[in-house]
Amino acid sequence: MPRWKKITILVFSYRVTFGEVPLDTDQNDEICNVISVIEEKCEAELKQLFAEGEKHDVVHRMKEIWNNDRNEDTQQYERDQSKNKTGRKCNRWSEVTIRITLAVYAHSPAGYDALKSSNILQLPSRSTLQSYTGAFLHQPHANHDSISEQVAQYLLHCHQRKQEGKEESQ
Known part of the structure; x- marks a missing residue:
């Protein structure tokens, strides 16, 4: 004969309502x-x-x-x-x-x-x-530090190509 267990299920119900908020x-x-x-x-x-x-x-x-x-x-x-x-x-x-x-x-x-x-x-x-x-992403003018860094990288790249005997990048 099967044994039956008694299971209790609790059900909770709630509702959130927005009322008027009194302002001073x-x-x-x-x-x-x-x-x-x-x-x-x-x-x-x-x-x-x-x-x-x-x-x-x-x-x-x-x-x-x-x-x-x-x-x-x-x-x-x-x-x-x-x-x-x-x-x-x-x-x-x-x-x-x-x-x-x-x-x-x-x-x-x-x-x-x-x-x-x-x-x-x-x-x-x-x-x-x-x-x-988006105000914190960048300033309204050009970022001179980034431009200087990119120019320096390009000049270094050109110098390395010259030393390797290759043509200078255009």
């Missing part, structure tokens, strides 16, 4: 300022886009998309602030936060440093920003 007044003001600057600086472009949309009878949809994107970006930024509030070095940042931070950093690196050090907002580090821009 400074953070809320900062987000509002960023949105208003975008709307002010790009007002002419927005009007031009909406005028083009009116020609094709899609202006209502364009305005709806703009408002949705603006609200979604704000919500994503708030999620990043909540998720990365510990200040650890292994934070993960959304594209929205990177774009906002790059805009601040490009406008004023000193302003970025002041915001980051004030701990009002959690911001990506300089190295994270540099990895997105």
